[in-house]
Amino acid sequence: xxxxxxxxxxxxxxxxxxxxxxxxxxxxxxxxxxxxxxxxxxxxxxxxxxxxxxxxxxxxxxxxxxxxxxxxxxxxxxxxxxxxxxxxxxxxxxxxxxxxxxxxxxxxxxxxxxxxxxxxxxxxxxxxxxxxxxxxxxxxxxxxxxxxxxxxxxxxxxxxxxxxxxxxxxxxxxxxxxxxxxxxxxxxxxxxxxxxxxxxxxxxxxxxxxxxxxxxxxxxxxxxxxxxxxxxxxxxxxxxxxxxxxxxxxxxxxxxxxxxxxxxxxxxxxxxxxxxxxxxxxxxxxxxxxxxxxx
Amino acid sequence: xxxxxxxxxxxxxxxxxxxxxxxxxxxxxxxxxxxxxxxxxxxxxxxxxxxxxxxxxxxxxxxxxxxxxxxxxxxxxxxxxxxxxxxxxxxxxxxxxxxxxxxxxxxxxx
Ligand SMILES: Nc1ncnc2c1ncn2[C@@H]1O[C@H](COP(=O)(O)OP(=O)(O)O)[C@@H](O)[C@H]1O
Ligand SMILES: [Mg+2]
Numbered sequence: 001x002x003x004x005x006x007x008x009x010x011x012x013x014x015x016x017x018x019x020x021x022x023x024x025x026x027x028x029x030x031x032x033x034x035x036x037x038x039x040x041x042x043x044x045x046x047x048x049x050x051x052x053x054x055x056x057x058x059x060x061x062x063x064x065x066x067x068x069x070x071x072x073x074x075x076x077x078x079x080x081x082x083x084x085x086x087x088x089x090x091x092x093x094x095x096x097x098x099x100x101x102x103x104x105x106x107x108x109x110x111x112x113x114x115x116x117x118x119x120x121x122x123x124x125x126x127x128x129x130x131x132x133x134x135x136x137x138x139x140x141x142x143x144x145x146x147x148x149x150x151x152x153x154x155x156x157x158x159x160x161x162x163x164x165x166x167x168x169x170x171x172x173x174x175x176x177x178x179x180x181x182x183x184x185x186x187x188x189x190x191x192x193x194x195x196x197x198x199x200x201x202x203x204x205x206x207x208x209x210x211x212x213x214x215x216x217x218x219x220x221x222x223x224x225x226x227x228x229x230x231x232x233x234x235x236x237x238x239x240x241x242x243x244x245x246x247x248x249x250x251x252x253x254x255x256x257x258x259x260x261x262x263x264x265x266x267x268x269x270x271x272x273x274x275x276x277x278x279x280x281x282x283x284x285x286x287x288x289x290x291x292x293x294x295x
Numbered sequence: 296x297x298x299x300x301x302x303x304x305x306x307x308x309x310x311x312x313x314x315x316x317x318x319x320x321x322x323x324x325x326x327x328x329x330x331x332x333x334x335x336x337x338x339x340x341x342x343x344x345x346x347x348x349x350x351x352x353x354x355x356x357x358x359x360x361x362x363x364x365x366x367x368x369x370x371x372x373x374x375x376x377x378x379x380x381x382x383x384x385x386x387x388x389x390x391x392x393x394x395x396x397x398x399x400x401x402x403x404x405x
Contacts, residue, residue, distance in 0.1 A: 208381055
């Protein structure tokens with residue numbers, strides 16, 4: 001956990017960033033899977049301490065955007081700047097230093113089943129830092145405390161509930177005291193109470209640690225609760241970037257559709273299911289070729 | 296490492312400065328544990344610390360626990376509001392004795 005008036009005055013951050021500058025800046029991002037274009041000219045700016053929620057239907061490109069934001073995928077065109085560093089051009093040493101400042105809790109980022117909770121959470125520390133084992137253990141236990149998993153050190157992932165697993169993943173994502181935190185569908189598959197507790201945790205972390213966060217979710221309630229601003233993706237394009245009130249006010253039918261998503265979602269799932277059964281790839285622009293879990 | 300250890304009426308006062316991060320935590324840990332192991336009370340002055348990450352905080356926690364084992368006192372001085380928020384997040388404000396300044400720490404007999 002970090003503590004300072006502004007995260008951006010840390011010596012490890014590139015000098016180019018001043019407190020008024022965005023910590024994430026995306027310009028003209030284009031992304032493809034093979035010949036299929038999934039992101040079109042995406043521009044995005046996130047300010048220090050801001051929680052930016054990314055919403056959109058299944059297959060709209062949310063996860064792809066997130067993968068580009070953290071440098072897991074290289075854009076076909078455009079630039080992605082984190083903490084003043086253009087990660088599409090950064091050298092590996094620069095990327096390594098940057099990665100220490102980034103926490104990622106993705107859907108695929110499950111805990112290692114062969115390690116207990118404490119070892120899972122300490123993993124990034126072992127990769128990035130040279131610390132005494134005792135220091136690392138205390139750091140990990142502090143994070144468990146923060147995510148309300150105190151005492152779960154010795155449990156194996158298989159012994160945790162869905163909500164506990166997410167919390168443990170959050171603990172691991174924040175073990176290095178990141179400046180930037182990225183979540184992909186943190187509350188997917190959780191019941192409403194557990195999911196709401198996760199929202200509280202996200203807000204608590206921002207409050208105490210001054211983190212900037214990008215949270216992908218398609219839980220409307222959650223988005224409205226945690227977001228400073230919401231980016232709505234539709235078939236790989238940005239439809240709207242606005243605060244909660246602005247999104248609610250929007251009379252764009254596609255956004256209204258998203259807000260009254262239930263009926264639409266059922267339809268989307270049916271199509272995705274059909275495609276899964278037939279093994280057919282959709283014809284672009286595709287909004288509906290994913291399994292519900294992976295959306 | 297900008298750290299000064301002073302002797303204040305028989306106790307060690309460790310004055311820290313600047314940013315305490317992953318690079319500095321190991322040295323801080325060593326300093327604190329050395330002080331505690333000499334069997335004296337220790338006060339850590341954080342008034343000039345602008346940033347402390349959780350590796351630094353973990354070092355404080357370990358030293359506090361060692362002090363408890365050797366029945367010496369271990370207190371913190373002048374925690375900034377930002378650091379305090381992080382302490383509260385992990386409820387460390389309930390664990391450490393925290394004094395507003397050196398004067399009140401000495402007055403409290405810490
Ligand atoms: N690894 C992949 N290979 C090929 N196509 C992919 C891959 N991942 C995602 N896609 C496609 O890219 C589009 C955007 O996917 P994704 O970013 O996962 O959307 P979302 O997270 O919004 O559901 C979808 O059409 C999806 O099928
Ligand atoms: Mg997704």
